[in-house]
Amino acid sequence: MDLVRELLRGAVPVHVLHHATEQEVYGAWLAEELARHGYPISPGTLYPLLHRMAAAGLLASTEHVVEGRVRRVYQATPAGRDALLQLRAVVAELADEVLPRHRRSTTVQRKGTA
Amino acid sequence: MDLVRELLRGAVPVHVLHHATEQEVYGAWLAEELARHGYPISPGTLYPLLHRMAAAGLLASTEHVVEGRVRRVYQATPAGRDALLQLRAVVAELADEVLPRHRRSTTVQRKGTA
DNA sequence: GATCGCGATATCGTCTGCCGATATGGACCT
DNA sequence: AGGTCCATATCGGCAGACGATATCGCGATC
Numbered sequence: 184m185d186l187v188r189e190l191l192r193g194a195v196p197v198h199v200l201h202h203a204t205e206q207e208v209y210g211a212w213l214a215e216e217l218a219r220h221g222y223p224i225s226p227g228t229l230y231p232l233l234h235r236m237a238a239a240g241l242l243a244s245t246e247h248v249v250e251g252r253v254r255r256v257y258q259a260t261p262a263g264r265d266a267l268l269q270l271r272a273v274v275a276e277l278a279d280e281v282l283p284r285h286r287r288s289t290t291v292q293r294k295g296t297a
Numbered sequence: 298m299d300l301v302r303e304l305l306r307g308a309v310p311v312h313v314l315h316h317a318t319e320q321e322v323y324g325a326w327l328a329e330e331l332a333r334h335g336y337p338i339s340p341g342t343l344y345p346l347l348h349r350m351a352a353a354g355l356l357a358s359t360e361h362v363v364e365g366r367v368r369r370v371y372q373a374t375p376a377g378r379d380a381l382l383q384l385r386a387v388v389a390e391l392a393d394e395v396l397p398r399h400r401r402s403t404t405v406q407r408k409g410t411a
Numbered sequence: 412g413a414t415c416g417c418g419a420t421a422t423c424g425t426c427t428g429c430c431g432a433t434a435t436g437g438a439c440c441t
Numbered sequence: 442a443g444g445t446c447c448a449t450a451t452c453g454g455c456a457g458a459c460g461a462t463a464t465c466g467c468g469a470t471c
Contacts, residue, residue: 193307
């Protein structure tokens with residue numbers, strides 16, 4: 184029942200795609216970066232997520248050897264960038280609906296207690 | 298693996314609290330309202346969610362009889378309004394980080410390939 | 412006053428994904 | 442060769458999503 188956590192978790196793929204579009208990323212770095220932004224995510228969640236996103240064709244992965252260690256490095260595919268645009272649109276819409284800032288009053292009044 | 302759906306679902310409680318803060322709401326109305334905004338949610342998801350949120354003290358419920366039918370009507374408690382503020386802050390932060398609009402460049406460059 | 416109709420709510424079985432802990436792997440060092 | 446260390450992979454248990462189905466309560470009909 185931690186609503187904040189649920190909301191954050193739904194947003195993790197957005198961050199992943201966001202970063203993977205700008206640069207090559209790898210699991211441990213993403214974990215650290217997400218944690219820095221208040222998105223604690225466990226490896227048991229992150230790695231399977233990356234696998235699923237790769238399997239879905241949103242990320243492409245290659246292995247690099249860096250300082251004597253193997254890293255699986257991901258970058259966004261065109262499909263991943265498309266997905267990012269879609270997700271951004273959802274975020275924008277959500278912000279527009281929920282943040283008091285620019286109230287839209289699109290909300291339909293509840294049909295009378297009738 | 299439907300990322301949009303995952304993101305939307307994490308945001309459902311935000312909408313619920315948002316509406317339940319402004320007026321009394323009930324399950325079927327919420328379902329319809331959410332669907333209107335592109336948040337399809339099944340009753341098997343929504344009702345248990347409302348129960349959990351009520352159990353967590355975020356919503357208070359009372360039964361009304363309307364047009365010969367019983368409705369369980371919810372409104373946000375003070376704790377629920379607090380939670381809403383918190384969730385809104387998360388949404389604002391997310392929008393700020395992910396939407397290209399006002400780029401913040403707070404993102405730390407990946408520590409060298411190091 | 413018992414039955415039916417209906418909107419709304421509640422629940423069930425199954426499945427998917429989360430989580431932290433633990434295991435695995437590969438390159439470098441000694 | 443064995444040890445070390447970072448990164449990745451996996452496992453078991455658990456929570457929540459989902460659609461379909463059941464239930465509930467009031468009003469109406471006869």
